[in-house]
Amino acid sequence: MPELPEVETVRLQLLNKVVGKKIKKVVVYRLRTVAEDFSFATRLKNKTIKGINRIGKLLIFTFSENSDLFLLAHLKMTGQFFYIDKKGQVVGGGHGNKDNENIIFPHKHSRVAFRFADEGILYFNDMRLFGYLKIANKSEMELAKSRFGPEPIHPEFDTKWFITTLLQKKTAVKVALLNQQFVAGLGNIYVDETLWLAKVLPTRKCNTLTKKEAAAIATASKEIMNESIKVGGTTFQHFIDTNGNKGNFSKFLKVFGKQGTPCPRCKTIIQKTRVAGRGTHFCPKCQK
DNA sequence: GAGAGTGTTGTAAC
């Protein structure tokens, strides 16, 4: 579950499902997922989830019993949270791959399970094992937080600062936007979408951008992020209904994965290249 | 069988 909008959707869903619940038992299926922490399960036992915050794509759980205890959760490429209530119904979710069908838990990609006092169970699934759940104290949590720059969708996002800083960078604009220390939350998909909307080529060097272009990027990223939070929610709904509708995401995308098809704006064929080691999609005509 | 993949980090090299 990569991009910020989906992480935010998961956060909101989890808020409804697990906040205020006491963890009765934690089962770790794969030690790797909890950073080889043998005390992971015991340290979370009998703790009540107080809240769930998010910075960038990192989820931060807080607990009622101990204000110096945090659970950091990063989904990376394929991490998913599923909440199963006591009737066995799945009411939380992931991002719509095949694993969402025929749900039987725990299944082979389940890495950690949290059983609550009310018999509900929260599963963390992660096919590729890149994601992690990590216990942290306050200073470790602050350190993790400090690795993220401001989020474009934050109401107090400083657009002036963004423009000034962006224009000073010497990297390709796509590289800059993917850098979570600069701005948090934009992933590969939405960087391509943002740059298409802003009519800027991903390979453009930041210090060759005009102020107007930089401002367009800021505006576009906000628009894309906000719009995609809605889409993320929609994707999520489809998962909950388990209707097998998994392609909803792509309906909203304008360039990502659309190579070979006409640009929705100017009908030129969308091209795909590689920038910063990532698949990169753009319109060679209307992006400059 | 080969290649690509939604994210991040570390390292080496310039």
Place this chain on the structure above:
DNA sequence: GGTTACAACACTCT
């Protein structure tokens, strides 16, 4: 210090 390029992580899908 900035930046670039790449490997690594483990697994599935085309």
